[in-house]
Amino acid sequence: MTGECADARDRIVRVELVRWGGLPSGCRPSELFPELSDDTSEWAVRPLGEDFERAAFAVVDLPGYNRPTVSVRDGAVVMFDGMNPRLAGGLEPLVSDLGDPEARLDYRHGTLPVERGEWVYPSRGATLFVNTTADTALHVALYGPVTFRQYLRLLRPHLGKTLRPHPIAGEASCRSKGSKRRTRAD
């Protein structure tokens, strides 16, 4: 494990992101998370950014996040992101350290719309997704230093959930369990 990758791993594990300067380039999955294989050919795939460029991803086991996810392209980790980060020291010192974000974007956290809650610090390789009152980080994404445009095109994670149709309320009891609306006989 290279020193830079080890340092990044240490910060990620401790959720200590004050003075975070970006994910080092070229870290292999196993350099950041020894439990991961560097062979990502069997991993699941997610699209990132407005270009929907695919990245292989794996969920790792870290207590500081829900669904901490490692995304890999061409054998190198391009992003680490996780829900509900338990930030060491809380949000305030991190925001103070990062300064003004380059952009505050609207985003959806699952089914929750959050206005201007995606705070992008592309030169620092970090994006904070805060809640509606901007006092809690609901998600964090860490990546290598990039331009804002590169972030938008290639890295911006898609966090909005699409609900599948449900049985019509009030008629559900007339249907068998598990049946769905808008049916078409097979």
Add this chain to the structure above:
Amino acid sequence: MVEHERIEDTPGPLRSEQPAPRSARPAISRDVSSPAAAASAAVLALQRSHGNAAVARWLSGARVARPGLGGGGPRLARVIGEVEELVPAKEESARFAGDPTLARIDAGTKTLAKGDTGLAVLKLQQALVDLGFAVGVDGSFSGETETALKAFQAFAAPALPQTGVLDRATLAALNARFDTRQPYIANAAFDPAVPARGTRSLTASDKAAVKHAMVPPRGAPGLPSTFKEVVGGKRYGDELRDRLTDVIEALHKELFEAKEPLRADPAKNFHSWKVMEGPAAAAKDMTDKLYGSYATAPAMTHALGNFIDQWEDEVARDAALNAAAKKKKATDKVWYLIASDCDAVNAKHSAVPTDAREKAILDPIVESLVNTPGKVKRLLELDIGWEGAQLEGVVYLQRYKHDTDEENRRQMWELFHTCIHEYIHSLADPKFQAYARKLDSVRYNTLIEGFDDFFTETVRKTVVVDTALRKMIEGPYYDAAASVPKVSADVYPSIAQAEQVVSIVGIRDAEAAYFKGDVSKVGGP
């Protein structure tokens, strides 16, 4: 600093090339700081979950016709108040729907013959190409077209008189061929040595027709076009409030109250992930058999991280929300329910919930439904118990067992069909997804959900049920003595728009766009 650039998962505003039925019909706002933000989000959620037709109908006061050659008419009564009835009950191709010339041919009042020109001729030519006949596709009914049509008429079963004229009987025979989806199955193999085989370049007029075809028809004659607050002595607000109250109560009972006790004993009440992954693996296998030469994707498994427990995920999300965020999420949920479950009331009053008058009535009602922590909690619990969701490559679902093996077998077959749809999402080329995202929300839905279901339906037609497949899908509930359950599968209404796009560009172009990212084949740059 870039402020307020875009909303996540929000394609552009709704635009239509067709006349709006009401002058006040609103565009979907991207400005989430506007008062209409919650309603707009609900529209987008509805559009993405229920498809173009549901949104169009909502925006136009519930007056969108079902797919069909006639574009509406007598079928309209069935759609009001029932979102799911927007989808044809029969497995009929929508390929020739929505075209006024073809509708007249279907009605027996028109024919097309040598010398005719136009989009309907082009659709005929493309249909013949997709059926394997050699004919140019240019919208001009030439001698070559006539010869090919005569060959089809001879080929039809039963054979038709070889007139070379597109009449009612010949159109019905074409429809019957595409009802089987066999032309789509026959064209599903990709040859990397000849990647452009069977594709064609679209003209400017082709591209304009494609963009038009992506949008469902709006409105229907004979219904009032303006909002009526009082109908039959009942006020819109009162009826909407009553309906919402009933909806929330019924959904909460079914999705949350009935399920929460089951979580105390997961070993007894939950399917294992291994059982759930059987139908997903079968869905991948069946899809790869048909479209594997174009693209494949990893399996869906919990271990890989793309098969998630919806309940656990929502509980984790809500745990991090403060009261304000919870209220915002609950408010959004109410607007979602107004869009998805209140069609009858909206149709009765010709209401467009995001219009100023209606919204002024609805805002205080929505607020009254989220004005205590208890009410907010109940609304959030609907999402916790929601049956399923997806997020770009990840499928969220509930894992409850049913009471009987028969019900569990049915559940596994339903999951199999759902997983075909979700797996095909993962086969969409990034360039296709990026192009779709740049379009307005209705066309986005046609390209993403409609095209997915178009290919999903084709895969479903190839499913041959044998013992091996049954064991894979039914897992521990397999019983050789039991019959395979007849299950229903969701279809997004925008499948009709997708097939109408295919009627213009052809199946090979549609595949080149979706699986290989050549978006020029569906009207892109």
